Structure formats: C-alpha cells, structure tokens
Amino acid sequence: MYLKKIKLHNFRNYENLNVTLTKGINIIYGENAQGKTNLLESIYVLGLTKSHRSFIDNNLIKKDEEYLTIEGIVNNKKLDNKLNIYIDNKSKILKYNNNAIKKISDYISLVNIIIFYPDDLELIKSSPQIRRKYINLELSQLYSNYFILTNEYNKILKLRNDYLKKINKGISKDKNYIDILTGYLIDKSIMIYKMRVKFINKINLYCENIYKDITDLDGFKIVYKPSIPIDLKNINLKDYLKKEYDKRFEYDVKVLSTTIGPHKDDFEFYLYDKNLKYYGSQGQQRIAVLALKLSEIEIFKKYKETTPILLLDDIFSELDDKKKNNLLKYIDKNIQTIITTTDLNNLDIKLIKKSKLFNVSNGNIIKIKEVKLDE
Numbered sequence: 382m383y384l385k386k387i388k389l390h391n392f393r394n395y396e397n398l399n400v401t402l403t404k405g406i407n408i409i410y411g412e413n414a415q416g417k418t419n420l421l422e423s424i425y426v427l428g429l430t431k432s433h434r435s436f437i438d439n440n441l442i443k444k445d446e447e448y449l450t451i452e453g454i455v456n457n458k459k460l461d462n463k464l465n466i467y468i469d470n471k472s473k474i475l476k477y478n479n480n481a482i483k484k485i486s487d488y489i490s491l492v493n494i495i496i497f498y499p500d501d502l503e504l505i506k507s508s509p510q511i512r513r514k515y516i517n518l519e520l521s522q523l524y525s526n527y528f529i530l531t532n533e534y535n536k537i538l539k540l541r542n543d544y545l546k547k548i549n550k551g552i553s554k555d556k557n558y559i560d561i562l563t564g565y566l567i568d569k570s571i572m573i574y575k576m577r578v579k580f581i582n583k584i585n586l587y588c589e590n591i592y593k594d595i596t597d598l599d600g601f602k603i604v605y606k607p608s609i610p611i612d613l614k615n616i617n618l619k620d621y622l623k624k625e626y627d628k629r630f631e632y633d634v635k636v637l638s639t640t641i642g643p644h645k646d647d648f649e650f651y652l653y654d655k656n657l658k659y660y661g662s663q664g665q666q667r668i669a670v671l672a673l674k675l676s677e678i679e680i681f682k683k684y685k686e687t688t689p690i691l692l693l694d695d696i697f698s699e700l701d702d703k704k705k706n707n708l709l710k711y712i713d714k715n716i717q718t719i720i721t722t723t724d725l726n727n728l729d730i731k732l733i734k735k736s737k738l739f740n741v742s743n744g745n746i747i748k749i750k751e752v753k754l755d756e
C-alpha cells in the first residue's frame with residue numbers, strides 16, 4: 382500500500398498542506414524545526430489515530446487553533462481509499478471513504494505503518510510497558526480482532542482491580558465474583574498469549590538474518606517473557622492459570638492489583654545469551670530495533686499481502702556508512718518510504734536519484750524533483 386496524497390489543516394506547524402507522494406521513495410529535507418517530523422507524525426496519526434511522540438492529541442493542533450484535519454488517499458491493491466481524521470479538544474472523528482468509523486479496531490488495521498526514528502532504541506532501554514504498547518499496536522495493525530481482544534481484557538482487568546480494592550477496604554468480600562472475573566481474564570489471556578507467541582515466532586524467522594546482514598553478527602533473537610512461565614501446549618493451561626491466580630489472591634488484594642497476566646509481559650532482545658537491554662551498545666540496540674521493524678515488513682507482506690508504509694525520521698545520521706548501505710538494501714522502490722533528513726549528504730546519491738525530493742521550510746513543502754521513471 383502507499384499514501385498517494387496527504388492534506389493537512391492546522392496540524393502542528395502546518396496551516397495548510399497538500400502533498401502528492403510517489404509510491405517509491407520520498408525524501409523530505411530541510412533545516413531543523415521546519416516540520417519534517419511533524420509531516421511523518423501526521424501520516425502516523427492518519428493511519429494509527431494517535432501520535433508516536435505525544436500522548437495528548439491537543440498538542441497536534443496548531444497553536445491558537447481549535448481543530449485539525451488530516452486527509453489521505455491510500456492506494457491498496459490498486460484501489461484508492463480516502464481516510465479523514467478530525468480532532469478538536471473534545472472529539473476525534475475518523476472516516477473511511479466518507480463513512481464515519483465508530484470502532485478504532487476497524488480503522489487501525491486499514492493502513493499499515495512502520496516508523497523508524499532516533500528514539501527507537503528506547504524500545505529496548507525503557508520499561509516493559511513501552512514494549513507491550515508497541516507489540517499491541519503492531520498486532521492491532523495486523524489483526525483487528527487483537528485490538529478488540531486487548532480492549533476487552535483491559536476492561537475485565539479494571540473490574541477485577543476495582544474489586545480487589547473493595548475487598549482490601551472491607552467494602553466487599555465476594556470471592557465468587559473475583560473467580561468469575563478471573564475466569565474471563567484467563568480466557569482472554571490465553572488468546573493474547575497465543576497471538577503474541579505466534580507474532581514473536583514469526584519475527585524470529587526473519588530478524589536474525591536481517592541483523593546479520595546489517596552487522597555481520599549471528600545469534601540475534603527476540604524472546605517473549607510472559608509474567609509467569611506459560612506453556613501453550615499444556616492442555617490444562619486454564620487450570621494452571623487458575624491456580625496461579627488463586628495463589629496470588631491474598632497478595633493481589635494487598636497490593637490492590639492483578640499481578641500476573643499479559644499486562645505484565647515483556648519482550649527481550651538477545652545476541653546469543655547477551656541481553657541487549659543490559660549488555661548491548663547503543664549501536665547494537667539501534668540495529669536490534671531496525672531488525673525487528675524490518676522483519677515486520679516481511680510479516681505484513683506475507684500475512685496482509687501488502688507492504689506497509691515506511692517512515693524513516695532522520696535515522697541515517699546515526700549510522701555509519703556500511704550499516705547505512707546494508708540497511709538501504711531493504712529499502713527499495715517497491716515499498717513506499719518517506720525519509721527525512723537535515724542533510725542530503727547523509728544519503729547515498731543513488732538513493733537520491735531514484736527518489737522524489739521535497740524541501741520543507743517553516744511549514745511549507747515544495748517539490749524539488751520528480752522521480753525519474755527509468756531509474
């Protein structure tokens with residue numbers, strides 16, 4: 382799939398913008414603070430309804446304005462589809478081909494986006510919560526039912542936690558009710574575990590080779606770390622989990638929350654037995670995240686029969702020439718890629734030659750060069 386056109390109104394520092402992209406490689410260059418990241422962010426929001434760098438939607442609205450709109454034409458399997466987002470300080474309206482979409486789950490899997498940005502290595506360095514959020518988003522792009530599943534899970538989890546608090550305070554004491562909630566929670570958990578395990582297994586089919594391609598090093602893998610050891614082949618997994626929740630009941634009441642389950646899972650990145658979170662260099666961490674994301678391209682190709690849109694925000698300045706070139710092998714004209722840079726010298730001349738080029742300055746974007754079709 383690829384983004385044909387994007388139209389912004391009051392998004393960050395863009396008052397009005399109307400850009401036609403190529404389905405191959407697009408390069409946006411310009412000085413700092415001109416709107417490069419903002420443009421990528423708008424594409425991310427168009428596809429995934431939320432920003433990758435701000436929790437607060439209001440920050441996306443141009444200063445002193447009341448609302449923003451984003452419109453995009455996305456071509457997928459030869460068909461053009463229109464997406465619209467409207468955001469003001471009270472509401473967010475999503476439309477697909479002019480029809481309002483009520484459920485985010487129906488929307489979020491329509492456009493597939495993979496973003497690479499300088500803070501990427503936070504995915505390894507920071508807390509498990511960030512990694513869970515990431516995996517959840519990726520699985521939601523792949524399967525709309527995963528999004529629904531995690532939403533349902535979170536609702537039941539909240540009910541359980543609220544009730545644990547009531548028990549703690551002596552307001553309630555119905556263990557039966559907790560058991561019913563725990564039962565629902567376990568059913569959903571098993572489905573989430575299964576989807577996560579499958580996803581990580583799929584990633585591992587590709588990421589070792591990709592990591593090796595970029596660095597010449599073997600032994601890279603991603604390891605799923607559920608909060609309790611689960612064995613999906615265990616025919617009594619449900620009973621096993623039930624016992625684990627029971628064992629922890631008193632403790633959960635004491636700490637006022639459910640202390641096991643998919644909301645406590647983690648994912649780790651290894652080079653052989655070296656956990657890159659603790660023992661990896663910045664460079665190794667950066668490539669690990671690249672390898673993960675490049676593996677996802679293969680998964681989108683295979684399971685959604687389409688290529689995702691790649692957003693590369695100023696990542697080339699961080700890599701040495703050899704790694705840059707190895708990475709570029711994965712970026713070809715068959716995947717729409719939107720690259721930002723402050724300095725065209727950071728990019729290979731061959732890449733520039735086959736790209737559509739834009740210059741951004743203070744919230745205005747002008748086309749500098751079309752793609753030459755014969756290249």
Ligand SMILES: Nc1ncnc2c1ncn2[C@@H]1O[C@H](COP(=O)(O)OP(=O)(O)O)[C@@H](O)[C@H]1O
Binds near residue numbers: 443
């Ligand atoms: N809500 C907003 N309204 C107006 N301007 C904004 C808003 N949010 C950020 N900006 C401006 O956008 C610019 C940064 O754009 P950004 O895309 O991050 O720059 P870069 O080109 O370096 O990637 C800054 O000048 C900042 O003041």
Ligand SMILES: [Mg+2]
Binds near residue numbers: 417418
């Ligand atoms: Mg930027």
